[in-house]
Amino acid sequence: MTTPALTLPEAVAERPLLAPPAPADYLHGGGVRSWLLTRDHKRIAVMFLGATSLALLLGGIFALLLRAELLTPGPTIMSAEAYNRTFTLHGIVMIFMFMIPAIPTVFGNFLLPLMIGARDVAFPRLNLASFYVYLTGSAITLTSLVAGGADMGWTFYVPYSTTSPSAVANVAFGVFVLGLSSVLTGINFIVTVHTMRTKGLAWHRLPLFVWSLYATSIIQVLATPVLGMSLLLVAVDRLWGIGIFDPALGGDPLLFQHLFWFYSHPAVYIMILPAMGVISEVVCAFSRNPPASYRAIAYSSLGIALVGFLTWGHHLFVAGMSLLDGAVFGVLSMFVAVFSAVKVFTWTLTLRRGSVSFETPMLYFFWFTFLFTFGGMTGVAVATSSLDIHWHDTYFVVAHFHFIMVGGTLTAYLAALHYWFPKFFGRRYNERWATIASVTVFVGFVLTFVPQFLLGNAGMPRRYYAYPPEFQWLNVLSSGGASILAAGMLLTLVGLVYALVAGPRSDRNPWGARTYEWLSASPPPTENFEGELAITRGPYDYHLPE
């Protein structure tokens, strides 16, 4: 029932017997224009999938270039100038164009209405606007490439960013616009969860992915404006020399760091919370079991979202911070670690007395839990103020946040991609192929980032183009791991593109999951559900018939 042309009885009647009746799913019907101007959350999600995948590809290419450069202690394939510009764009593209938007805009957009039995999100036009604002922001950011690149790092630290002779303003403005897209999505999700839940869907019956999206949206709406403001001030300082942050003009460079991390630390939770939501869904579906504690997972998401606002100072332990500040920011960071650990316990115990199977999404669950625990524990380590002094701004920190961002968010993203692939496109991917790809990703990941912990211990600072020769063999190991990781990602891409074109048709609910999105057809019709859905059971009631 996508377009009038297909819903008219004549239209259906005109194509008898040649093929099965045209599927009335959201993917079919209408031309390019109907996609570009769609207000259907599912089509917007698919467009976001395309756009964020391109961003992932671009960011990944930058990463490979960096790892290639670091194969030798001196110059390898590029100049120091090119290296600085490459790591800046790697960070900017990965964080602002992939990690922050990917799971909410792709899987959140697609699944949130389905999971709460709604027809669409609360503001479909705003949703489409969010997509075009994202494209605009990305385009503005990437104009810096044409302008010769920007080299201030994704952290924009002043006064370097206000004096650097590169295209900093383009990136600052692009990220500002990307932030707007993020706020639009956040507002939309909050209102949708509050107002669009179907009959019988009380808060404690929301699938856990919805809880995590809700917590994420709160952070997006409250924190992103601070980033936007700070970056705008950097641009203003740069263009007109106002002197808000530049000490040469009487400004305060540490003020910028506080403002920047007030957003950018919670942004880590914007990136990881939706991933945790995905993982909660996957572990329940593949162990056919309710979560060991629904309450623990739901409330710890909110706990992370709220306490996460009060930990930003742990990025400034060596920037000159009073003992009291250092102590308070340290202990609050420990609280976040406890909330995260509660989730890990709950996921692990969810397997207990379940019926565990090992399809690709579940493999990614294992990788996620293992790597996230590793990343989380090293987070506790760097939140310990005296230890942070040695690790701060070294490869230890690089490895720590890649364990969270890649080991955590990216593996969860891949879990989601495989888990909901049948839901999105009504086709199955090849399980054996995907398993091989998944194991390759895991091996490549571990090999890339474990040596970086050791490099950090040994004292190699981050953002180093050249390094003392004794660090070389660990760097070579890390670069080797990166190429395996890239091969795994490529295998995944090939497998999924093949499945999209030629994969076998999927059942409505191939995994036997109980969350409500599987109650609609796969792929879902434009209206999502036939008539209004009435919820009479919980999302993880595996003992009840579907």
Place this chain on the structure above:
Amino acid sequence: MNELFRRLLFLPPQASGFARDFDALHYAVITASMLGIFAVGLALAWFSFRYRRSPQNAVRPPRPPLTRAQELTPAFGLLVLFVGFWCVGVRQFALMQRVPAGGLLVYVTAKQWMWSFDYANGDRTNETLYVPTGRTVELAMTSRDVIHSFYVPAFRIKKDVIPGRTTSVWFSALRPGTYPIFCAEYCGLDHSGMRGRVVALTPSEFAERFERTPRAPGGADTPLAEREPGGHGELTSLAARGARVAAARGCLRCHTLDGTPHLAPTWARLYGHEVPLANGSTVVADAAYLTESMMDPLAKVHRGFTPIMPTYRGILTPAETAALVELIRSLADAPLAPPAPLVSAGTPPLPLPAALDGGVAP
């Protein structure tokens, strides 16, 4: 045991008084983390094996959810563990924040992409910082351009070096040797080339080279020394240079060096002492406070004085700032009663400038 862990974790040698204690906490945190990760992995593996899908367990009655006690116990246990790490970490952090009195002060100036070090005797070195072993060394650091970060892995110390203010860090080197310095805060094109080294000398070697003042020109190690620009080729101590700067920049119109009351607080017995502030609190007059007061005089005004001082931001160079701080520091124990001569232990009599308008005024 210490050595085994250190090698397993690729840590650099433990060359400062901090290193061994910090590393002990490091080992504890990493061991606990590894055990935790191992336990989670083991539990996942066991549950996956024990409850792998079979026709028997495909459909089963629901497992009762965890009780509140079951949810809270592990959370509370972990919180205790983490807060334990935190307590030790904050104690060590506090140790590093509080600089012991009576150490050797070296002024560090960072610029893109070089470190330079000014010593009390007037010597200046680039790239290489010379320190004596077994003695507290305090670094008062500032930057001429963007933010840098002074990092000596073997000492387990790191501190950002920020333009427009002075940050300090301290350590005591345990053994003679050479240890790399890295800039740890990204500072532009040649960030990774901004390296240097700390050379720890025995106290006698150090005294030989850096505590003889003023030295005869043309001596064996004069290449290290910086000569007074426009001077007569004679090496002057940093404090003496500070006295010249104070005269040239007009500081002495309001401040005095001998305790005489005047328009502004005297510099005698100021350094290291508590200063009562106009807002009722107090602050210890250290390098950071003195620098802040030159750059932003209204931020912390000495009680009882009118806020008349102009800012010297952009007027004083980092080297001049360091010289002034060193002058004030050399007066930390100066006798207050005039007209005693300006002599303090270890420093020669200050060559007070003859004329206050000494020709170098801005």
